Amino acid sequence: MRRYVRIFREFFRACFVEELEYRSEFLGNLVSSFFGIGIAILTVNIFFYQTDQLGGWAYADVLVLLGVFNTLRGMIDFALRPNMPRLLEHVRRGTLDYILTKPVDSMFYVSFRHLVFWRLIDVLLGLGVIGYGLMVKRYIPSLFDVLIFLITIAASFVLIYSLWMMLMTTSFWVIRIDDLSFIFDSFFETARFPVGMYRGWMRVVLTYVLPAAVITNMPALSLLGKWNMATALIAVSLALVFLWLARRFWRFALRFYTSASS
Amino acid sequence: MIRKYIALLRMKYIEMLAYRLATLVWMTGAIVQPLITMAVWMNIDPSQSDAFLFYFMAVIFVERMTSAWDVWELDREIREGTFSNYIIRPLHPIHWAIAENVVYKVLFVAILAPIWAIAALFVPALRFDVTGGQALLFLAAVLLGAALRFLLSYICGLLGFWITKVTAVYGVLEAISLFLSGRIAPLSMLPPMLQQWSVFLPFRYMIGFPIDIVTGAANGHDMLQGFAIASIWVAVFIIALRWIWIAGLKKNQAVGG
Numbered sequence: 001m002r003r004y005v006r007i008f009r010e011f012f013r014a015c016f017v018e019e020l021e022y023r024s025e026f027l028g029n030l031v032s033s034f035f036g037i038g039i040a041i042l043t044v045n046i047f048f049y050q051t052d053q054l055g056g057w058a059y060a061d062v063l064v065l066l067g068v069f070n071t072l073r074g075m076i077d078f079a080l081r082p083n084m085p086r087l088l089e090h091v092r093r094g095t096l097d098y099i100l101t102k103p104v105d106s107m108f109y110v111s112f113r114h115l116v117f118w119r120l121i122d123v124l125l126g127l128g129v130i131g132y133g134l135m136v137k138r139y140i141p142s143l144f145d146v147l148i149f150l151i152t153i154a155a156s157f158v159l160i161y162s163l164w165m166m167l168m169t170t171s172f173w174v175i176r177i178d179d180l181s182f183i184f185d186s187f188f189e190t191a192r193f194p195v196g197m198y199r200g201w202m203r204v205v206l207t208y209v210l211p212a213a214v215i216t217n218m219p220a221l222s223l224l225g226k227w228n229m230a231t232a233l234i235a236v237s238l239a240l241v242f243l244w245l246a247r248r249f250w251r252f253a254l255r256f257y258t259s260a261s262s
Numbered sequence: 263m264i265r266k267y268i269a270l271l272r273m274k275y276i277e278m279l280a281y282r283l284a285t286l287v288w289m290t291g292a293i294v295q296p297l298i299t300m301a302v303w304m305n306i307d308p309s310q311s312d313a314f315l316f317y318f319m320a321v322i323f324v325e326r327m328t329s330a331w332d333v334w335e336l337d338r339e340i341r342e343g344t345f346s347n348y349i350i351r352p353l354h355p356i357h358w359a360i361a362e363n364v365v366y367k368v369l370f371v372a373i374l375a376p377i378w379a380i381a382a383l384f385v386p387a388l389r390f391d392v393t394g395g396q397a398l399l400f401l402a403a404v405l406l407g408a409a410l411r412f413l414l415s416y417i418c419g420l421l422g423f424w425i426t427k428v429t430a431v432y433g434v435l436e437a438i439s440l441f442l443s444g445r446i447a448p449l450s451m452l453p454p455m456l457q458q459w460s461v462f463l464p465f466r467y468m469i470g471f472p473i474d475i476v477t478g479a480a481n482g483h484d485m486l487q488g489f490a491i492a493s494i495w496v497a498v499f500i501i502a503l504r505w506i507w508i509a510g511l512k513k514n515q516a517v518g519g
Binding site for chain 2: 028049
């Protein structure tokens with residue numbers, strides 16, 4: 001475990017040095033992040049121009065949810081997204097050989113080797129929106145709320161990582177598509193709003209099959225003080241189950257890797 | 263010219279077949295956002311569910327018909343220097359892009375129209391009743407919308423001669439158009455100020471305007487005004503495109519090669 005922390009730190013350093021070469025882009029990225037969150041808040045405002053609740057959530061609650069959403073998306077863009085096209089490339093060219101022969105866990109390596117730092121701005125902005133939402137609501141979360149929030153958002157990240165990893169692993173079979181990440185994006189978009197908003201089978205799917213409900217709604221609810229121990233436990237165990245599944249799937253897929261002729 | 267186009271269309275058709283799986287997956291990716299927005303609106307005003315269903319299905323259809331991806335292609339080609347391959351050919355590169363758009367959009371119609379027809383058998387909300395004139399106007403509006411979006415995307419792409427972040431510029435425009443084109447909400451649901459803006463900017467004519475014609479939300483005066491403004495924008499874009507093209511070629515310094 002310590003070794004992996006050290007390796008991650010090394011990835012971190014290497015990518016940071018790489019990123020410093022493109023310092024001039026920082027301002028542009030900053031602007032685009034602010035613009036993105038501004039658009040998202042404007043969208044919520046447009047919806048609330050016509051209503052005062054969305055799936056049972058008030059304006060401030062939806063803002064907190066949006067903050068959670070943005071934070072998690074920032075994390076995805078920081079650590080996971082940059083690696084997806086690279087794995088596809090490795091499989092296509094057969095250069096995955098170099099990774100498999102390294103004395104590091106291959107799943108760890110392919111998912112965290114490349115990091116995009118400026119995306120951490122989105123994480124900060126997300127936290128900012130959470131804070132703003134709480135301010136609008138005039139609610140100060142208790143210590144327990146924050147604790148449960150941290151636990152559930154960690155579970156969300158593990159869940160996202162597992163789903164993402166499973167999608168990425170399919171690149172052993174579907175190498176024709178340049179970038180599979182938008183399939184994940186489509187699903188993740190549904191997590192932007194309260195699950196209670198969806199009806200019928202959509203709600204069932206989003207609660208149990210693709211757990212958008214758990215990923216963003218649970219942390220937001222925790223912070224708003226509407227948590228209970230049972231759901232938090234469900235979130236954590238769900239995350240662990242998905243992580244296990246992703247792990248199994250990766251192992252299974254590796255058996256199909258035949259390397260390209262070199 | 264016609265012979266050249268036939269050759270281009272055939273070439274693009276074969277290219278498309280090679281990427282048919284990717285095309286389908288991209289298509290499914292494009293329908294999620296309207297569906298989620300639809301769910302939001304249905305939740306806000308359940309009594310209007312059928313109207314929202316029709317509206318957002320129409321958004322998916324029109325959005326596909328007018329979609330434009332040239333800015334990403336141009337950005338990549340100009341940055342990597344492969345755009346030079348097109349510049350030295352005797353035919354203006356825009357014709358390749360036009361041919362590609364035609365081929366893909368015919369495919370979109372061929373897929374979406376039957377789906378709509380079958381869905382309308384089971385879902386009454388999807389049936390619509392238009393006069394022949396309305397249908398023609400709708401088609402004309404979709405064509406105008408497609409032209410507008412294509413031109414805008416191509417212009418942005420050509421800006422790649424000067425700046426490296428054209429996709430970011432286009433992203434900003436897309437985000438603005440999210441509101442003003444009617445994708446986030448039927449324009450009548452927007453605050454009055456945004457509605458006013460939407461009339462004069464080109465975005466509304468890319469998606470919302472054709473739909474308003476079919477649903478009957480636009481009356482004669484609105485339509486006349488809409489077609490006039492959209493045509494003006496097309497003219498402006500064409501002039502801008504020509505100008506940027508000429509200036510861009512002078513600036514071009516094929517990187518890599």
